[in-house]
Amino acid sequence: MELSKSFPLFENIKSVIADTQLAVVRNINQAMVIAYFQIGRMIVEDEQQGKQRADYAKETLLRLSIALNDEFGRGYSVSNLEYMRSFYVTYRNRISQSATGENNSDENSQSPIGNLEKSFRLSWTHYIQLLKIKNESERSFYEIEAAVNNWSVKELQRQYGSALFERLALSRDKQGVKELAEKGQLIERPADALKSHYVLEFLGLKEDSQYSESDLETAIIDKLEHFMLELGKGFLFEGRQRRFTFEGDSFFVDLVFYNRLLRCFVLxxxxxxxxxxQDIGQMQMYVNYYDRKIKTKEENPTIGVILCKEGNQTVVEFTLPEDNQQIFSKEYKAVLPSKEALKKQLE
Structure with missing residues (x-):
């Protein structure tokens, strides 16, 4: 007899098993990363002791690769061993800083393994992608964001490919850029949640194509998960084409989100x-309506974002008050931007 799987005991046990399996996978990944870091250290120390020439070092790695693969199976190719070496060289300063830190009071933090466990929170495949990022500040930012937001390797590649770091850095001062590298993206005020512009390449809309606002909205809804990841942290979808009426005239807000970090509606x-x-005036009306009729006293003022093909900063400056923290205009791009062009703007 086939039993129903919709009773509470089954659901509770299922949750425990799923959490345990996830914890096991994380522990295995972390143990592998720690082992590879130590292997990288041993390779570097062996090179330093022997003062090896580059060609001799390659020969050593080839012999080491053959021996390790014979003993433990696949996974120790020459290229992977070179990644391990690069991994150690890139991150060894962080480990030495952690080992001499002032807050290492417990026994576990005093051991090398304890420091390694605290320092590496991603999988080996994640770190291979991070090692390809040459700029230290940029690499640190993506590592923090990937760990905090549980990015898959594919998502890490997409966020890096769409120049997330540069787009956030363009809207911040030097101290803000430094905080991005050290702490990741912190959401403390409305402007922190917004990028300089949004990249909607996943919608499949060509840059030179003719489409309507309805087409754009439909494409966003069809790819809502990707769009919310592009929006940033803490966004929850509330609805589309939300209607309200004044004296017989109806108005529609295209998309309504809620940001749990800012604790406010985002229109x-x-x-x-x-x-x-006129676009700014219309959004001002939408924001005023939500502030006066929808939000509760405990929630923060509503944010309005006008997502447009081409911005007009002068119009924004002279239409809105100087201390504006509620209404923003942001451009969207239907194709991926040039990282080189963004870096030049940043510099």
Whole structure:
């Protein structure tokens, strides 16, 4: 007789097993990363002792690769051993700083393994991707964000490919950029949640194609998960085409989100052309309505974002008050930006 799987005891036990399996996978990944870091250290120390020439070092890695694969199976190719060496060289300063830190009072933190466990929270495949990032600040940012947000390797590659670090850094001062590298993206005020512009390449819309605001909205809804990841941290989808009526006239908010970190509603109005002062006035009305009729006293003021094909900073400056913290205009790109161009802007 086939039993139903929809009773509470089964669901509770299922949750425990799933959490345990996830913990086992994480522990295995962390143990592997720690082992590879130590292997990298041994390779570097062996090179330093022998003062090996580059060609001799390659020969040593080839012999080592053959011996390890014979003993333990696949996984110890020459290229992987070179990654282990690079991994140690890249991260050894962090370990030495952790070992001499002031807060290492417990016994576990005093041991090399204890320091390694605290320092590496991602899988080996994640670190292979991170090692390809030459800029130390940029690499640190992506490592923090991947760990905090549980990014898959594919998502890490997409966020790096869409120049997330550069797009966030462009909207911050020097201290803000430094905080990005040291702490990741912290959301403390509305502007912190917004990038300089949004990249919507996953919608499949060509840069030179003709499409309507309705087409753009439909494409976003079809790819809602990707769009919310592009929006940033803490966003929850509330609805589309939310209607409210004044004296017989109906108005519609294209997309409504809620940000649990900012504790406020976030309204999005989609425009396929250049931003106008009428667009800003319309969004001001939407924001005022939500502030006065929808949000509770405990929630923070509503944020309005006008997502447009082409911005107009002068119009924004002269339409909104100087201390504006509620209404923002952001451009979207239908194709991936050039990382080189963004870096030049940043420099």
């Amino acid at each position: 999005l109005d989609l425009k396929i052309g250049k931003l106008t002062h």
